[in-house]
Amino acid sequence: MTTSIPRPDAVLVQAVIAGALSFAHLHDLAAAAGQDGWKAWAYPVSVDLLLVAAWRRLRILRAQGEPARAAWTWFAVALAASLGANVATAGLLDLNDVPDWLRILVAGWPALAFLGGTLLVHSPTSGAADVAEPEPLPVVEPVTVPAEPDPAPEPDAVEPAEPVPALPAAPPPADVPPALVDHARKLADAHRASTGSPIDASTLRDRLGLPGPMADQLAAHLA
Template sequence: MRASLARVDAVIIQAVIAGALSFSHLHDLAEAAGQGGWKAWAYPVSVDLLLVAAWRRMREQQRSGLPSGGSRLWFLVALAASLGANVATAGLLDLAHVPALLRVVVAGWPAVAFFGGTLLAHTPRTSESVDRGASAVSEAGDSVASALTPALSEPTASGTADPEHIPALEPAADPDPAPVPTSNIHLPPALVDRAQALARELHSSTGDPADPDTIRARLGLPASMTPAVAAHL
């Protein structure tokens, strides 16, 4: 418990020190760029607030799986402004003779910060996006359910379903009908006599039993009739 409190206290102290130094550097740079009085103190507040707001919004969007490109862009812009002020006041820049370009950047910062803060404030939050998505899914489900309601669920004035609106039910077709066995097909007596006569001729000429398929072919019957011919031999 004490170790965790010590770590939290160390983090808070470090954050306060770093924030105070960055705040001071931004104030000195704004004042050197011609922004005196209360305006020099407002610049560091504007930069730090945009930095924190962009960071929080970026983390929310990342946790919820939403794109965070806009929040990341404004976080980098605020970070560049803070880091640039810290480096500029490290003795590399003559604060008594600030370049004209830096004066333009400092003077145009309020418009940039206002634009970025407005975009971050109007970005839909995670809960709002989830609520909109849930309501849209619910409305779509209700519309589909109402469209698929059968006609039988709509009673007439007498309280019973209208027989005219009852759809006719067609018998389901058998997906795999069983084939009719050809052995049960009865051949005409004349055709049976002709097949048996051919079988006797073939047996007398060859000495072997007659082939049903050969007899079927001589009779001009389809191949499916071979079992029926064989049943009568």
């Protein structure tokens, strides 16, 4: 079984290279400004995390249609710190003799990054803070139902109704072969199970291909 090796994404490779270079420049600048040991490695992590947090916050606020000035501000601060370190290590500054103002900026960065990260994480949004209040139920006023009038008095004498002539009895069904009756009964049971209503003569005529009188006789047998 052969496995195909996935091709690297050019954008991802470029992002990794750029991130590694920026990370190294921030480390070199922090080390030159007097932040030695693990502190020099913590500075690039702090700058990159603030940059990512500001970008994510910016996307959330833009998706919710809210103002994103604070997110843009902290994104610009982190981007300026990253770009500043890249430019400073390009030979414009002597890393063996860093000026005092740069040492002050590097030493004050942790407090600034902590403030920015805290504000980005804990700033409320209208989507999470606003809770839709339930609408008040409409007031239903009582409805007065008018009293029904008294029924009219029944007449003293009621004339007897004329007798309705009885309908003529249906003629008895003619003789039908028992095998045909059994087959029609199976069809009638299946029809009742699927539709819930008894089968009629027209359906029997269509199913069995019988003439009309024969289908009527079968329907009379099944009734």
